[in-house]
Amino acid sequence: MLCQFCKKKEATVTITQIANGEKTELCLCHDCAGIFGDKLSIISFPQFNLENVLSGLLKAMDIHSREKGAVPIPEIKCSNCGLTYNDFTQTGKLGCSICYHDFSEQLTPLLRRLHGKSEHIGKVPPQKKEKLDKVNKIKQLKKELEEAVIKEDYEKAAKIRDEILKLEGVLKEKNAK
Amino acid sequence: MQNNIDNKKVLLQNLVESSAEWTNGIGPLSEIVISSRIRLARNIESIPFPARASEVDLKYIYNLTKQVMEKSPFFKDLRLVWLDELSPLERQFLVEKHLISIYHAREKHPYRGCIFNQKETISIMINEEDHFRIQYLLSGLQLTKIWESINQIDDEIGKKVTYAFSEKKEGYLTSCPTNVGTGMRASVMLHLPGLIKFNRLNDILEAISKIGYVVRGFYGEGTEVMGNLLQISNQITLGLSEEEIIDNLEKITQQIVAQEQKVRRELLSKFKNQLEDQVWRAYGTLSNARIISSAETMELLSKLRFGVELGIISHPDLGAINQIMLLAQPAYLQLLAGKDLSPFGRDIQRARLIRDKISN
Numbered sequence: 077m078l079c080q081f082c083k084k085k086e087a088t089v090t091i092t093q094i095a096n097g098e099k100t101e102l103c104l105c106h107d108c109a110g111i112f113g114d115k116l117s118i119i120s121f122p123q124f125n126l127e128n129v130l131s132g133l134l135k136a137m138d139i140h141s142r143e144k145g146a147v148p149i150p151e152i153k154c155s156n157c158g159l160t161y162n163d164f165t166q167t168g169k170l171g172c173s174i175c176y177h178d179f180s181e182q183l184t185p186l187l188r189r190l191h192g193k194s195e196h197i198g199k200v201p202p203q204k205k206e207k208l209d210k211v212n213k214i215k216q217l218k219k220e221l222e223e224a225v226i227k228e229d230y231e232k233a234a235k236i237r238d239e240i241l242k243l244e245g246v247l248k249e250k251n252a253k
Numbered sequence: 254m255q256n257n258i259d260n261k262k263v264l265l266q267n268l269v270e271s272s273a274e275w276t277n278g279i280g281p282l283s284e285i286v287i288s289s290r291i292r293l294a295r296n297i298e299s300i301p302f303p304a305r306a307s308e309v310d311l312k313y314i315y316n317l318t319k320q321v322m323e324k325s326p327f328f329k330d331l332r333l334v335w336l337d338e339l340s341p342l343e344r345q346f347l348v349e350k351h352l353i354s355i356y357h358a359r360e361k362h363p364y365r366g367c368i369f370n371q372k373e374t375i376s377i378m379i380n381e382e383d384h385f386r387i388q389y390l391l392s393g394l395q396l397t398k399i400w401e402s403i404n405q406i407d408d409e410i411g412k413k414v415t416y417a418f419s420e421k422k423e424g425y426l427t428s429c430p431t432n433v434g435t436g437m438r439a440s441v442m443l444h445l446p447g448l449i450k451f452n453r454l455n456d457i458l459e460a461i462s463k464i465g466y467v468v469r470g471f472y473g474e475g476t477e478v479m480g481n482l483l484q485i486s487n488q489i490t491l492g493l494s495e496e497e498i499i500d501n502l503e504k505i506t507q508q509i510v511a512q513e514q515k516v517r518r519e520l521l522s523k524f525k526n527q528l529e530d531q532v533w534r535a536y537g538t539l540s541n542a543r544i545i546s547s548a549e550t551m552e553l554l555s556k557l558r559f560g561v562e563l564g565i566i567s568h569p570d571l572g573a574i575n576q577i578m579l580l581a582q583p584a585y586l587q588l589l590a591g592k593d594l595s596p597f598g599r600d601i602q603r604a605r606l607i608r609d610k611i612s613n
Contacts, residue, residue, distance in 0.1 A: 201416045203415060
């Protein structure tokens, strides 16, 4: 095939341009491809992203629930911010952190569809980590306390007991906040 | 912590005059990877997310931020600016600087803020879509280093406030369920003229979308691809650890870089004369034009950048090209000029600035 531009040399390069879903192809020789190449630097990409997937899923769920029609699903409302689940399906945005708890039944399958999973395995905030560390420490100390009592080392047992009480106090204070 | 309204003018003036670390053009693989960025979305337990928050809630976050900043020596060199105190033009300037998102600049609710450091590596948006959006930005491919730094900042804040976090389930809770889990978006900005020229990009993009990564434009989500620059970032934020997300992105980036390098070698061996001609023509236009649009500037800068990356031309260097790219943007231009300019006036001012920068 001859180059579509100079119509003299053999075409060796095919340049495909995709813009707004329209595909155009040009078969060019090496020399012309070099000249043409720079004119093709604007390409629009198919915008596949989670936001689009989310709104698609929510729309589908909305249609589905309307088709069921006759029996309306009781309106669920967030106990903290008052957002209804219906509001969420319209905007795709949740109202507050408690929404995740109150809409948990509906959100879990949605999250699984969006992310492939529904449980977090990454970082834990320092405050929670501190608490978890303390809970674990108390568990360990309780074991040591039992051992000390069995060995009748009451002096050591008293020390451990004080330490446990202190840690539990700190945890209670944190929970009260 | 400098957060005085009186300081606002000084603050902005400093920003206009200074250049961000990420623009220096000397990071690892900077001949293709312009910058790397990680952002974390964080919220305070029980307080409604900004879009549904009352003015009292928003003010609460505002005061909380001030307290955290004042208490921690970690934040003493950071600057804080409240967007209500800025004009639309000044807010647009912060977008052009990549310190805030377009959404943050245009949203109407009060008490929106931005915290940043002098090098512009750190930026924390307050009351954006989430209560806090922490961002860390460096030049070249440096995701691991960024994670170390941003993790520290996040801990520093997380020790003082109670983050919305669900231990056994969704992790960090965010306004949009597409951010929940790690709340992390990691991204790299790439210059890919070779792959775009040969249209080899679509295959790669299809492949990365299958494993949960996506392409965005120059200013992030929903923005255009300009000057052969595009951003690749993770979509999936839940069920993967932060390290896994970063590691995957780093590997994807290295593969794309290798492909781009291969195409560049091919281009150089087959079209050396044409490439040299294009690069020098771009240089000629940029150093002589009297009127130039923003779109033409981006296109020519991409060619010039390509020339530097291929070793065809050595002046201006990548750092200078990055700076020209930023200050050629509309709001930056007008703040530099110290007055509002019409689109035509901007085209003249832009051409003048570019000539000055290139001849220096």
